[in-house]
Amino acid sequence: MYARTTTITADPNRMDDGIADVRDNVMPAVGDMLGCVGLSMLCDRDSGRCIVTTAWESEEAIAGSRERVRALRERATEQFGARRAEVQEWEIAVMHRMHTAGDDACARVTWTRVDPGTMDRVLDVFRTSLVPRMDDLPGFCSLSLLTEPQSGLGCVTAVYTDRTAMEASREHVMGMREEFSRQMDMDVTEVAEFDLVLHHLRVPEMA
Helix, strand or coil, rough: CCCEEEEECHHHHHHHHHHHHHHHHHHHHHHCCCCCEEEEEEECCCCEEEEEEEEECCCCHHHHHHHHHHHHHHHHHHCCCCCCEEEEEEEEEEEECCCCCCCEEEEEEEEEEEHHHHHHHHHHHHHHHHHHHHHHCCCCCEEEEEEEEECCEEEEEECCCCCCHHHHHHHHHHHHHHHHHHHHHCCCEEEEEEEEEEEEEECEEEE
């Protein structure tokens, strides 16, 4: 399965307008496209950074949607008061759900880079070691891993029931991340935390 992420830095005063446009216009339109398996949206109201993720059941489906979503993306960018949108396409390597996310859910996103030649080993250790350990964290809801195998880029999103649970996990997860990074010779390029404002991805369990 595949995913497309669209990152927009919104005018914080236009945030609600942008969220409403994605919810009321983008999500229904994309949901009707062949092969779409849902949409989610993360927002950081302090910085204005928003990430919209759409999931697709095949490479053909995501490719077939590229031109059709262009106008929707341009409108959403305008509604957010942003100048441009950054688009990236990924393979969905892991999707694991422990609990369904609710309206107060938050997410921590970690961007990484590894040697592309080690990607298969990284995925194997991620699935067998990290995923089971996340299940033990209070308030943990789900974990996903998006990858770009040719470049070695990765994007891990961990969802928690609310901000309190996410903040309580921070120190423990930091230790796990540092241990995994050393073991896999992986660079962590950024970590950021968001509110999960739309959670309608229907990607099946892939752990």
